[in-house]
Each structure stands twice: as C-alpha cells, then as structure tokens.
Amino acid sequence: xxxxxxxxxxxxxxxxxxxxxxxxxxxxxxxxxxxxxxxxxxxxxxxxxxxxxxxxxxxxxxxxxxxxxxxxxxxxxxxxxxxxxxxxxxxxxxxxxxxxxxxxxxxxxxxxxxxxxxxxxxxxxxxxxxxxxxxxxxxxxxxxxxxxxxxxxxxxxxxxxxxxxxxxxxxxxxxxxxxxxxxxxxxxxxxxxxxxxxxxxxxxxxxxxxxxxxxxxxxxxxxxxxxxxxxxxxxxxxxxxxxxxxxxxxxxxxxxxxxxxxxxxxxxxxxxxxxxxxxxxxxxxxxxxxxxxxxxxxxxxxxxxxxxxxxxxxxxxxxxxxxxxxxxxxxxxxxxxxxxxxxxxxxxxxxxxxxxxxxxxxxxxxxxxx
Amino acid sequence: xxxxxxxxxxxxxxxxxxxxxxxxxxxxxxxxxxxxxxxxxxxxxxxxxxxxxxxxxxxxxxxxxxxxxxxxxxxxxxxxxxxxxxxxxxxxxxxxxxxxxxxxxxxxxxxxxxxxxxxxxxxxxxxxxxxxxxxxxxxxxxxxxxxxxxxxxxxxxxxxxxxxxxxxxxxxxxxxxxxxxxxxxxxxxxxxxxxxxxxxxxxxxxxxxxxxxxxxxxxxxxxxxxxxxxxxxxxxxxxxxxxxxxxxxxxxxxxxxxxxxxxxxxxxxxxxxxxxxxxxxxxxxxxxxxxxxxxxxxxxxxxxxx
Numbered sequence: 205x206x207x208x209x210x211x212x213x214x215x216x217x218x219x220x221x222x223x224x225x226x227x228x229x230x231x232x233x234x235x236x237x238x239x240x241x242x243x244x245x246x247x248x249x250x251x252x253x254x255x256x257x258x259x260x261x262x263x264x265x266x267x268x269x270x271x272x273x274x275x276x277x278x279x280x281x282x283x284x285x286x287x288x289x290x291x292x293x294x295x296x297x298x299x300x301x302x303x304x305x306x307x308x309x310x311x312x313x314x315x316x317x318x319x320x321x322x323x324x325x326x327x328x329x330x331x332x333x334x335x336x337x338x339x340x341x342x343x344x345x346x347x348x349x350x351x352x353x354x355x356x357x358x359x360x361x362x363x364x365x366x367x368x369x370x371x372x373x374x375x376x377x378x379x380x381x382x383x384x385x386x387x388x389x390x391x392x393x394x395x396x397x398x399x400x401x402x403x404x405x406x407x408x409x410x411x412x413x414x415x416x417x418x419x420x421x422x423x424x425x426x427x428x429x430x431x432x433x434x435x436x437x438x439x440x441x442x443x444x445x446x447x448x449x450x451x452x453x454x455x456x457x458x459x460x461x462x463x464x465x466x467x468x469x470x471x472x473x474x475x476x477x478x479x480x481x482x483x484x485x486x487x488x489x490x491x492x493x494x495x496x497x498x499x500x501x502x503x504x505x506x507x508x509x510x511x512x513x514x515x516x517x518x519x520x521x522x523x524x525x526x527x528x529x530x531x532x533x534x535x536x537x538x539x540x541x542x543x544x545x546x547x548x549x550x551x552x553x554x555x556x557x558x559x560x561x562x563x564x565x566x567x568x569x570x571x572x573x574x
Numbered sequence: 575x576x577x578x579x580x581x582x583x584x585x586x587x588x589x590x591x592x593x594x595x596x597x598x599x600x601x602x603x604x605x606x607x608x609x610x611x612x613x614x615x616x617x618x619x620x621x622x623x624x625x626x627x628x629x630x631x632x633x634x635x636x637x638x639x640x641x642x643x644x645x646x647x648x649x650x651x652x653x654x655x656x657x658x659x660x661x662x663x664x665x666x667x668x669x670x671x672x673x674x675x676x677x678x679x680x681x682x683x684x685x686x687x688x689x690x691x692x693x694x695x696x697x698x699x700x701x702x703x704x705x706x707x708x709x710x711x712x713x714x715x716x717x718x719x720x721x722x723x724x725x726x727x728x729x730x731x732x733x734x735x736x737x738x739x740x741x742x743x744x745x746x747x748x749x750x751x752x753x754x755x756x757x758x759x760x761x762x763x764x765x766x767x768x769x770x771x772x773x774x775x776x777x778x779x780x781x782x783x784x785x786x787x788x789x790x791x792x793x794x795x796x797x798x799x800x801x802x803x804x805x806x807x808x809x810x811x812x813x814x815x816x817x818x819x820x821x822x823x824x825x826x827x828x829x830x831x832x833x834x835x836x837x838x839x840x841x842x843x844x845x846x847x848x849x850x851x852x853x854x855x856x857x858x859x860x861x862x863x864x865x866x867x868x869x870x871x872x873x874x875x876x877x878x879x880x
Contacts, residue, residue: 210676214665221664410660414719417624418677419649 207420211428219432225398233390233440237447240386241379248334252280254289254298261309263350270346271302276338290323299325300335313354372457372540379452384535385508387444388470392502392528395437395471397495399478403429404491407482426567430475437471438464457542466534466548469555473527476562483569502528527555575727575758576600576623581632583618583781592618594781595632600760600774605753606786607772608762609868614778616762617657620731623760624654637726650678653720657731659712663705667696667715670704671722678723688755689718692748710741717748728752730761734768746771766864777868784871789864796862796870798822799838803831803848805855814851823873832866 219225253271257264272279280298283289292298303321305311311318322339326332406412415425448454456463481498485491504510505519506528512520523529530551537543545552576599583593593615600606608616621627623636625645633640639647661670671693675682686693692714699707704715713733720728730749734742746768749759753773761772769775769789776786785792805811808826815824815833822834835844841859848855862870 206679207677210673213676214662214669214673217669218662218664409663410656410658411662413626413656414654414660414674415677416626417649417652417654418674419646419679420677 205424208424208428211420211425212431215428215432219436229394229398229436229440230443233394233444234447236390237383237386237444238451241382241452248331248338249276251277251300251331251335251338252292252298253277254280254292254301255282256284256286256289256301256303257282258306259304259308263309263312264304267304267343267346268302271339271342274338274342276335286321293323293325296325299331300339302339312350379448380454380540381536383448383452383454384539385506385532387441387448388506388528388532388535389503389508390444391437391441391467391471392474393499394440395433395474396478396481396499397492398436399430399433399475400482400485400491400495401488402433403479403482404485404488407485408487422570423567426479426570430479433475433478434468434471437475438467441467454539456539458538458544462543462545462548463535463538465545466531466538466552466555469552469559470527470531470534473555473559473562476559476566477527480562480566480569483566502526505529507532524554525558527558530554530558575602575604575637576606576760577633577635578619578623579633581619581622581634582630583615583622583627584630591781593622593629596778596781596783597632598776598783598786600758602758603753603756604774605749605759605761605772607769607775608760608778609764609766609769609775609864610762610778613780615781616778617731619778620654620656620729620760620762624652624729625649650723651726652729653723653725653727654729655713655716655720655731655733657735659716661704661712661716661719664703666701666703667707668700670715671718674719675722680723682722685722685724688721688724688752691751692718692721695744710737710744713737713741713745714748717745721752726758728757728759728761730759732762732764735764742768766868769864775864777871779872784868784874792864792867793862796867798834798870800860800862800866801833801835801844802827802858802860803833803855804829804858805831805852807852811848811852811855818847820847823869825869827863827865832860834866834870 255268257268268279271277277300281289281292283292286301286303289298289301289303293301301321301323303323305318305320308318308320320343322336324332324336406415445454445456477498478495481494482491485494505515505523505526507523508528512523512529512533515523534543534548534551537548541547578599579597580595581593581597582595584591596615596619598606608619610616618627622629623634623641625641625648628642633642635641636648637651639645639651641648662673665673671682671689675685696711696714696718699711704712707715717730717733720730734745737745742765749761750771753759763769772789774786774788775792777784777792785795787795803811808829808831812824812826812831815821815831820835820837822836824831824833826832835847841857845857848857
C-alpha cells in the first residue's frame, strides 16, 4: 500500500516533466472540440439547386421560392433545358435538378395532378438521401397548401399533416448530439493510447527489470501506473465539457455526478484495455499499431458516426462488447434526456463487466518474471 | 551466500540452450567474476538468480532463499544492476535514488553510509536528469540505486561495459570497499584486467562453466610454454603458423601473436621455425594472461564436446 504512494509520486513527477504531453493532452482536445462539431455536421445545408422551369407560371415560381427559402437549398441557376442543367451536375456545380414540366399550373388545376422530375447527384450518399427527403417534404407541404387554395371547401379531402416533435432535442440541434460523442472519442484516444504507451515505455527503456526485482507487489505497481491516467482522462473530460458549454452553450440536462460515475466506469474498462495491450507489446511501435487498429474499430462501431440499431445483429453484438458504445449512449442519455443512474444502469453494468474482464486478463498476463 | 545446483535453462522450447546444468557456490563477502563470450549464458544466470527468470530445472539459493519458491524474500535482499542502464532517464539523480529507496521501504538517509563514497561524486549533479549523465556517472548512479536498500548480495551484469578507463578503475575500487563491508558480489565483465581483481573467476562458455578458480590458480594451471611473436605481417604469419603441425594454439593478441607450440625444444630452434616464415619476426617467451588460459580451456577436448 505504501509503495503505491511512491509509485504515484514518481509517475506524476514524470508526467509533469513531459511538457509535450501536457500540451497535447489539453490543447488538442480543446481545438478538436471547437472545430470538429462545426465540421462534422450531419444537417445538410447549401444544396445547390438548378431549376428547369418550362412552365413559367406563378405557381411554379412560388414553389421554387418556397424551396429556396427553406434554408437547405441554394438556387445555383435556372436553365431552359434539362441537358444544360445536367451539365451543371456533371461539373459538380449542382447537386439537384428540379424540372417543372410545361403547363404545370394548368394541368394541376384541370386534372388535379401533375408530375415533377427531380434528379439528384448521388456521389455522396448521405447528402443525396437527405436532399431528396428535404425536397419531397417541402413539396408535400406546398401541395397541401395549393389544395386548400384551388379546391372549394366542400370538395376538400382529408389531408394528413405530420408535425414531428423532436423530444429531448427539440430543434434537432446537431451539436447537442455530436459533442458528447466527440468528447467520448477524445477521452478514449488519450486514455487508451497514453496508458498503453506508459507501461510499454518502462519495458522499452528497461526500468521494468529494476521494478521487477523490487519487492513491490504487481497489483500496486499496476494500480500506480493506471491511476494517473484515470485522473488525466477525467481532467480532459472536464475541459471538454467546459468547452462544450462555452462555445456551444451545451448544458447537460442530467446530473453532472451521474455523468462522472459513468465516466469512471468507462475509464475502468478503457484503461484496463490499454493495460492489456501493453502487456502484449514489447515496444512503443508495437503498441502504437495495436492501439491504432483497435481505435479505428472502436470509433467506427461506437455509434459516434453511424447508427447502432441499423447494424446487423453480429455487429451489434460486437459493439456491445466494447465500452465505447455504452458510454456514448449513456452520455447522450444524460446530456439530452436527463437520465438518472437507474436509467443508465444497464450500460454501467456492461462497462463494468467489460472492465473486469480486461483488467483481470491484463493483470494475469503481466508477469514479474518469465 | 549463493548456491547454484545444476541449473538448466533453455529458450524457444528447448531449441536454444542457455545454461546446461551449471553448479557453483559463492561465499559471504566473496567477489565472483563471470567471464565468457556473448551468448555464454551470463545474463540468463543473473536473471535466474534475481528471480526474473524461471529455470527449467535445477536449484539455486541466494542468501538461503530459494529462487523459485522464496522469490519475494530474495527481492528484498539483493541488488541488481542490469547490463543496460535502466533507471528513469527523466528523473534526476536524487529522484531516482529516492524512488528506489522508497520502493524498498527505506530512505536515503538510513543507508547513506553504504553509498557515501559513490554518491559524493554524484553530489554536484544531483539535480541533473539521469538521461543527461555521462556513462561513468550513470553506472555510479545505478550502483547507488542497487545498494540503497542494503542488499546482502549484489548482482552486476557487465557494469563497466562502455565506461572509460578511469571510471572503470574507480568502479572496481568501490566494489573492493563494498566487499570489505561483507557484501557478496557476482559480477560479469568482458575485461580480463577486471577479472583479475575478483576473488574467483568462472569461465563460462555456451552455457557451461569451464573452470572456476582463483585468478592465481587459473594462471598457474597453464602448463605449456607461451611465446609472443612480434611481426609486421600478422595475418600471413597467423595463417602460416596455424597450418604448422607443431602449433598447438595460435591467435592474435593486440599487436603480437600468442603462440603455443606442441614441442619442447630450445628457443633458438623455435626462433628458426618462425624466421623461416617471416624473417623479421621476433620471438619472446611470456607468462600467460587470463585470456591465454581461457583459450587454452576452450581447446581442451571436454570443452569442445559440449
């Protein structure tokens, strides 16, 4: 027990010496948290639109105005021919072509129906899907409007209007959704990499030999090596929360205490994983490749960028075995929904079980002698 | 203090033999020097005795503790200085010493008398980081760290390799003083002049101990006549001598050739053999060095059969 204190004293002393470490640990997260939410944005804006209006009626003009005023679309050009309009798409100037047929307004009034043609550049799948969805939503709205206008009240059919209310994130504020995710991502990167590096570093410079011939018990030694990274990761997490508040006005709905309980639970699993990697690696280069490999999988399968529920069953099973997806979910629940301890208990238990496996495995695999 | 009994160690599932069942013992206050080429098994032996490595078979005791079962007791009473400098480079001299004192549950003050001589030389640099020390200073610091918990046995794996001549000399003077205080020391070295300072020397080769004895007796056990030949054409003469039926051993030693002939004859007869090969060469009978003895041991039939 006493030796733990001396190991910690040494670790913090070394940590303080590494000026580069402190710099990367604090400045990088701050910069990333300020820039990333702005860049990594899912709500598609600035879709360039080309309109081919063969009708030139007041209805068609009103419809285009309605589309461009939605905020999602920029009218890049109007064109007289479909061919010209498509050439804009080919030159990557436009994303979407809306073609309004001749006599659009007349047919609409006389025959009660008319077709519109929409062509979307699908090179970027997400953008294409969203652009199409936005556009059809606007057109449906407009359709309902003109029905009311042209048909006499007695002839009006029943019209559904769907007005979605986005619970927990009323304005679908993208930042509120992405910031907890990016924060988790940062803590993961630093917690995993630094823990793994730290222990391997002792192997590489040979000091582990010296430690191994001392009577220090391996449990205390490992704990002494890990504790600083719990603290470090918690500090970075706090810095990140502060950045989220200052720059994006993000105030977690749930309690901060619950959040930190989830954080500690997550770090238990994460740091255990870093430790496990370092028991298998002999050099920093090895551990770097290992950590990099797992970081990629963790990030892609964490639910940070993609939706977990749309993954195949086997992939969902794998994500459940990683602590990251649980923590991201728990964080979003706490931040947006104000979930309490009881609500996130399943995630806490998952993370704790994962942590227990990683840590036990690592301690068993770390031997003071070969 | 150290009892080694038939220790065997292999690597790669028995393919590489590091130690082929070696036995020896070291008494209290004795300095035993381990000498042998790279791959002789010196470091494996050190690692087994310091409980870092498990032997395949055999028994060993250090300070009456068994290396396999009582490893925890051994770790409190031995000091180990690995061949590679392995202290924290980003901690200062004083911080390194403080750390190793505390993990052994002691303080620098408590055992300062043990390291006083050595540490006084480090005193001016105590605020300097260990990574910025010179080679000799690093070794002194490593020795201090290995001594700070007052070990009964000291294991030094090539402590002076890569250290300048003056520092090497000082280092061995320190070892002499530690020995006077009753410390048992097992030290390996590639330098024969250092081996002469040990109480006893063990010659190791390919996992065996070829001979273990005092330097004096090892030198006395060399029964043949040894000649040093000075020549300007070392390489040609070496080849010519080796193909001579009268040659027992012959190897280059610094600027001269050490030659052990099989025949007992007058110096002038030998001189004529040499001059037949190189007329400018001169011949002189000399006393054997440890290296001559080592090469002689390697050439004995029972050594090469292993």
